[in-house]
Amino acid sequence: MSQNIDASQTLIPPYGGFWRRFWALLLDSFIASIPPAVICIPLLMLPVAQIGAAPEGQEPSLRPFIMLLAVYVLWCVLSCICMWLYFALLESGKHQATWGKRLLGIKVVGCQGERISFARATGRYFSKILSYMICYIGFIMMPFTNRKRALHDMIAGTYVVKSSFTQGDPLPPTPRRIGWMIATIILLAAGYIGLIVLAIAADRQQAKTAARAAAAQLYAIHNDNENWPELPGTEEMDFFQDEDALYASFQDNDGAEYLLAIPAGENRVCCVADTDSECIYIGFPRCR
Numbered sequence: 611m612s613q614n615i616d617a618s619q620t621l622i623p624p625y626g627g628f629w630r631r632f633w634a635l636l637l638d639s640f641i642a643s644i645p646p647a648v649i650c651i652p653l654l655m656l657p658v659a660q661i662g663a664a665p666e667g668q669e670p671s672l673r674p675f676i677m678l679l680a681v682y683v684l685w686c687v688l689s690c691i692c693m694w695l696y697f698a699l700l701e702s703g704k705h706q707a708t709w710g711k712r713l714l715g716i717k718v719v720g721c722q723g724e725r726i727s728f729a730r731a732t733g734r735y736f737s738k739i740l741s742y743m744i745c746y747i748g749f750i751m752m753p754f755t756n757r758k759r760a761l762h763d764m765i766a767g768t769y770v771v772k773s774s775f776t777q778g779d780p781l782p783p784t785p786r787r788i789g790w791m792i793a794t795i796i797l798l799a800a801g802y803i804g805l806i807v808l809a810i811a812a813d814r815q816q817a818k819t820a821a822r823a824a825a826a827q828l829y830a831i832h833n834d835n836e837n838w839p840e841l842p843g844t845e846e847m848d849f850f851q852d853e854d855a856l857y858a859s860f861q862d863n864d865g866a867e868y869l870l871a872i873p874a875g876e877n878r879v880c881c882v883a884d885t886d887s888e889c890i891y892i893g894f895p896r897c898r
Contacts, residue, residue: 623784625758626716626770637710642696646688653681694735702731707773715773723777726768734766745802747795754791756783814891817862820846821892824858824870825879832856832872855897857882868892 626634657674700708706725707717718734720726726734741748741761748761757769769781824847831849847860855871862868869882880897881889889896 623758623782624771624775624779625784626711626714626772627758628753630714630716631711631752631760631770634708634710634714634716637713638696638708639693641709642693643689645692646685649688650681650685653684654678657681694732697735698728698731701734702726702728711770712773716770717773717775718768719771719775719777721767721769721781723769723771723775723779723781725777726766730766730768734762734768737762737765740765745798747798750794750798751791754787754794756786757781758784813863817866817868817891818893820860820862821868821870821881821894823847824860824868825894828856828858828870828872828879832877870894871897873897 657677660671660674660677697708701711701718702725705712705717706719711717718726718731720730738748752758752760752763755764759769763769771781827847827849847858850857850859853874855873857869857871859867859869868888870879871882872879879894881892881894882897883889886896
């Protein structure tokens with residue numbers, strides 16, 4: 611008894627895999643960044659030398675800093691142009707692939723397996739911006755989609771296939787793994803959130819440490835300790851006094867300012883702020 615088998619299911623998918631495309635992108639990004647670096651790095655030498663040659667104790671001129679900014683802007687502009695021309699010209703060229711893709715054995719084709727135009731390659735390149743804007747999800751989705759297409763492939767109507775592929779060869783469908791894609795995105799989102807939480811915790815701990823150092827200084831001054839200028843953190847804090855209290859102001863790593871005080875007639879340190887949450891953040895009660 612014969613069985614009808616879909617021929618497309620027996621074909622070996624000709625598409626480039628995730629890691630092959632990943633390493634090709636890294637290599638291509640490095641190659642395309644060389645011309646801007648060759649042009650701009652020598653231009654950086656002059657303003658850097660002028661800043662280094664400024665007499666000690668004398669405020670340097672603004673001119674070298676303006677030159678540094680101009681070279682940085684030039685570097686950004688040249689990088690954008692070089693990246694665009696590199697990808698668009700080579701992917702629409704004879705080999706249909708950048709040097710990185712050629713080394714990894716893959717190329718870019720259109721919906722019928724044809725060579726794409728320069729305009730289409732340009733649209734494909736700039737549509738990658740969407741993937742960058744959504745935390746690289748447009749790239750990450752590639753292994754899980756039909757025919758292994760990234761977001762910019764879907765927008766431009768292109769496929770990334772192995773170099774042995776020729777126009778007229780079939781482009782068979784591949785399984786969609788939506789569940790795995792969602793799980794991967796959730797794991798990545800959890801990782802991003804975890805990093806943010808760790809960064810917030812580290813900043814909070816630094817603010818608490820700075821607050822404890824400021825409190826120690828306040829107690830030293832309040833108790834007429836002659837050695838208080840030698841205590842840690844003195845240079846990072848400002849102290850002043852009025853009839854109501856003795857104050858210490860300081861900043862955390864993010865530049866946020868805090869103010870601690872020992873009220874007149876008391877021997878306790880409290881936090882001067884508009885809300886309780888600001889004081890809870892550095893671990894001191896709000897002054898009442």
